[in-house]
Amino acid sequence: MTPDVAVIIPTLRRPESLERAVRSVLAQIGVSDRLKEIVVVDNDPQASSRELTARLAADASIAIIWRHAPRPGVATARNEGLAATSAPFIAFLDDDEAATSGWLAALLDAQSRTGADAVFGPIRGRVPEQTGWTRPYLERFFGRTGLSETRLIDIPHGCGNSLLVRATALPGVAPFSTAADQSGGEDDILFSGLKARGGRFGWAADAWVDEFAPAHRATLRYALTRAFAYGQGPSQTAAAAHDWPTVARWMIIGAGQTVVWGVAALGLSLTGDPRRADMLDRSARGLGKLFWMKGLEPHFYGERELARLERQASS
Template identity: 65%
Template sequence: MKGPPVKDVAVIIPTMRRPDMLERALKSVFAQKGVEHRLASVVVVDNDPGGSAASVVGRLTEACPVPLVYRHEPRPGVSTARNAGLAATISPLIAFLDDDEKATPDWLAKLIKARETLKCDVVFGPIHGRVPPGTGWTTAYLERFFGRQGPEKTGLIDHAYGCGNSLMLRATALPGDAPFDPKTDQSGGEDDALFSALSMRGGTFGWAADAWVDEFAPPHRATLNYALTRAFAYGQSPPQLAWREGKPVRMLLWMGVGAAQAGIWGMAALALTVVNSDRRAEALDKAARGLGKVFWTKGFEPHFYGARELERLEKAKA
């Protein structure tokens, strides 16, 4: 006799002082189709020291088709928040959705199907970047920046993306009580370190081409300055990882690549600026990533999360 279905998937949503976005993200999870027999819980990790998400969760609890778990983690930090979410569930499959994302109705079902078909440790899905009105000539660039494009078809891939819009096999991809390094709480990059370690252990990555989410960049992030600073930080990841892994030669090679990248794309950006081309944003992005590969050491790391994000939110509110 066949037993009852096993509910083995938890969705974790870290959030910090974005109640409207959180409500949109939660409602998109409540509306998921075809996963009633798999979804065990939805976990909201409130990373605001003031606990601002509690009222949103309390108001929406009855609308959630499964247990809606609230965890207050008052220590601001992206890794600390993700680890707190993991501590709130024992589910063997973990889906991460960011609070500024909205999942399509078949998002989770597509991730689950892709992971089971590909038999991979982590599967990622594509993202439509959305920016508020008023971003002018940078709109197309910012939409691409906050979005995520991948292969046209579902399949195994040889690299990882960010945690947002992902499904992970906990036993292999998220080992231990705190798989996300708290040292990255303020700067980010916690997913790069996690997936680099998984790759070194022989882990595999997959792509679910039809598991779409929309990502809505808030006004204080939907700027060219913010995007280029993030691009600089993204560029820092390869040499930083090489150094942490004890590979100084690879680190130096990345620095050389970065210097060339910064020089070539910096000149291209200058030329495109002279002719007032919108394409200069893409060139500036590539130059910034190159500079990040050169200036990757401590002291050059920009901070996007935790206390720094609280400061930005306070300024935006004022």
């Protein structure tokens, strides 16, 4: 069989985790006849991963392609990775993730069995030990669970740990919206369009990856800010389609969630119950549905992340 799968790994100044991610792909089993290449997309203006990628490529049994996307932005990086390969199947792995040895085989098997245009797998969240009482919540937040069986599903997940059929799921030369470069959500926009075209989504129950949250992200404040941004997604998607009745419906739902889960969080806080983190998460997602407007989106990627890294390097 002609190799037909490329794994794209966008990265921004995470050399240790990038190496872990690449080596986890090189250690895949059962896909030697399918895996065509790994594409590392460096989103750092300084091209900091060039030498590391070259070193990994020198010892690899498959091609490792390095591409530079100097304009920081998650959608820009994904589009650059797609431009670097002609593979008909595209798997995405984030640079803070590490795939289990059967990951890609499980994704491909699920796609073959379901005929889905986009397949997603489960994620184990890993956070530093010093996260205290929030650790169980943060592990769930950075993780992803789903069905125990491989099958078609109705609702898509994020691009991290996914396999996409290029011809149907990734239209055009730059399918990821660069409007989401700084805030994220480029995958939400992509999969909303795919769903509108009648696309199908699948779940690969055995396609496990581990996601390692760095210390600056493994905090309740960061997770709740992300939860707020996730909550904005449904309202923003409806607004982009000028579907104002649906926007209004999501805002009403969001207002109710904000109040109900906020009150629950307050009650649990009085007793020190750690479940209050989950209630705060749900309340934050409700608040996001209510305050979805342009200019209120938190920024996690691109220039904001680069600025944080530069401050860290100079301190």
